[in-house]
Amino acid sequence: MSIIKEAELPGLGKKFEISLENGDRVAVVIHDEGTREVYYFPEGEDDPLSGVTMTDQEARQVGSIISGSFYQPRVLEKLETAVAELKIEWLEVRDNSPVAGKNIGELGLRKNHSITVIAVIEDKRKGKTLINPGPSYVFTPGHTVVAAGTKDKMKQFEELLQKSPAEEDDR
Amino acid sequence: MSPNMILNLGLAFTFISLAIYISNKIKFSSIPFLILVGMLVGPHAPEVSGISLALVQRTESIDLLSRLGVLLMLFYLGLEFSAGKLAATGPALFKGGTVYVGLNFVRGLVFGRLFFQNWPEAFVVAGITGISSSAIITKLLVDLKRTANPETEFILGIMVFEDVFLAIYLSVLSGLLFSGGHLAAWDIIPGIALIFLFIISIIVLGRRIGALLEPRLSIKSAESFVVIVFTMLLLTAVLVETIHIAEAIGALLLGLVLAETVHSKRVIQFITPMRDLFGAVFFFAFGLEIDYRLFGNAVYITLAAVLMTVLGNIFTGLLASWLAGYKARRGFNVAFTIIARGEFAVIVASLAVTAGVSQVLPAFAALYVLILAFISPVLAKQSRSFYQAYTRVVDLIPRPGVSSGKEN
Numbered sequence: 268m269s270i271i272k273e274a275e276l277p278g279l280g281k282k283f284e285i286s287l288e289n290g291d292r293v294a295v296v297i298h299d300e301g302t303r304e305v306y307y308f309p310e311g312e313d314d315p316l317s318g319v320t321m322t323d324q325e326a327r328q329v330g331s332i333i334s335g336s337f338y339q340p341r342v343l344e345k346l347e348t349a350v351a352e353l354k355i356e357w358l359e360v361r362d363n364s365p366v367a368g369k370n371i372g373e374l375g376l377r378k379n380h381s382i383t384v385i386a387v388i389e390d391k392r393k394g395k396t397l398i399n400p401g402p403s404y405v406f407t408p409g410h411t412v413v414a415a416g417t418k419d420k421m422k423q424f425e426e427l428l429q430k431s432p433a434e435e436d437d438r
Numbered sequence: 439m440s441p442n443m444i445l446n447l448g449l450a451f452t453f454i455s456l457a458i459y460i461s462n463k464i465k466f467s468s469i470p471f472l473i474l475v476g477m478l479v480g481p482h483a484p485e486v487s488g489i490s491l492a493l494v495q496r497t498e499s500i501d502l503l504s505r506l507g508v509l510l511m512l513f514y515l516g517l518e519f520s521a522g523k524l525a526a527t528g529p530a531l532f533k534g535g536t537v538y539v540g541l542n543f544v545r546g547l548v549f550g551r552l553f554f555q556n557w558p559e560a561f562v563v564a565g566i567t568g569i570s571s572s573a574i575i576t577k578l579l580v581d582l583k584r585t586a587n588p589e590t591e592f593i594l595g596i597m598v599f600e601d602v603f604l605a606i607y608l609s610v611l612s613g614l615l616f617s618g619g620h621l622a623a624w625d626i627i628p629g630i631a632l633i634f635l636f637i638i639s640i641i642v643l644g645r646r647i648g649a650l651l652e653p654r655l656s657i658k659s660a661e662s663f664v665v666i667v668f669t670m671l672l673l674t675a676v677l678v679e680t681i682h683i684a685e686a687i688g689a690l691l692l693g694l695v696l697a698e699t700v701h702s703k704r705v706i707q708f709i710t711p712m713r714d715l716f717g718a719v720f721f722f723a724f725g726l727e728i729d730y731r732l733f734g735n736a737v738y739i740t741l742a743a744v745l746m747t748v749l750g751n752i753f754t755g756l757l758a759s760w761l762a763g764y765k766a767r768r769g770f771n772v773a774f775t776i777i778a779r780g781e782f783a784v785i786v787a788s789l790a791v792t793a794g795v796s797q798v799l800p801a802f803a804a805l806y807v808l809i810l811a812f813i814s815p816v817l818a819k820q821s822r823s824f825y826q827a828y829t830r831v832v833d834l835i836p837r838p839g840v841s842s843g844k845e846n
Contacts, residue, residue, distance in 0.1 A: 277597060278518060279576055279580070282590075296585045304586065313765075315583070
């Protein structure tokens, strides 16, 4: 694991310095007004070789790409399911989903399906999100649901959200 | 009269905007530009081919705004500061910072005594030349992309140190100034001691007082919040004035108290735009008062002061970073960056003028800030070349070492 050093930069913000396994260091400066700076220090150097400056929003986007929320490296995907049975997925509510129009409480998601809804993205473009929705949240087509549960339960939940009512009858 | 007043204010803000716009365009601190523009369009403006450029009068309204500017700047300084931050700085910084601030101040005091021949002025000069401009230096560090360098923590730590020093310095200064510059030690010392005690107790008890205020400030409405905070600021200024402490210090103290509450971030958010706006008026108004024709006697003293500051600061900066355990190369970055002087030099000078200590001081401070503002970015940018020059000299050591900046 890498070592992270934290330092206060009074009047400017905060600095996080990450020592990588190969000896290089990466420093992230978070300014109080939101700007981020990332600097690269080659092994043994005290002056940065290069750096980038990002706005708050750009930094969040880059950050979520690095953390793997859009695309996970394959090695990790396997590892994750193998180690912990937990899965977290982003699922869109389809128009013809049988749960559309029903709320979390009446479906009894946690009790009947062992599924926890962590967040709901109501509008992807506007970035309108609902964190930790209550039992009164109504599943609405077009929304994206972020849910957690074990692997097989999640599979069932995914089908519930995304298949048509006709198919459900065969069950 | 009233349309003229608005016209005057409108003109003033036009020039203020122009100065700030230009300074941002060429990536420079706005403080020297505001002073310069103030000088060029104020009552003492030059005449260009028979037409006087004196477009802006120093009216009561400009005075009021500039006074608010000082209050807000010091209020902000207090808000930004927290005892926790100081405690987190660690022993290395403590050693380096104390030596740096102490030596700089003593140097300024000696310089002031030599050139101005009396102690009150020497004390003011020490303040003007001793306290770096955290605004200019922070901007420099960002522009030079040095925010992540190891020595930057140290540089910004020194700035925090100087803020503490500034609070104490201003308290002594206001004691000195309220006594009208009479130098009967017995008259002043009790007053200074009282203010000093008062300030220390606010710093120590800040959290307690903050805890008292905290629930009372939990106001949802942004409108009520900003109005109440501003009222508190004005009332504190009035209150401390009645017990003979400069209003600016009252603002600083209120800032220190509020910094210890959970509301500090919110207050900073509301105060920052006001500080920028009225602070700009303050620097501009400071420029309005300055008559460049009277520079004559001040020029040589100012040049000497600049030389002393640059050489002295290189020495104290290197010494402080050496004490804090930084290598010579880092030390050069520290020493050549912290030379800039700005807002505090101007604030100290204007406080001294209000109290009538000296009439030469504003011209001195303006010229001093102007010169240093233009020299210091160059020095900071070139710190590496200075370091290389230094290593070359060290390599040729046989001659008894006289290096570029090592002299005191």
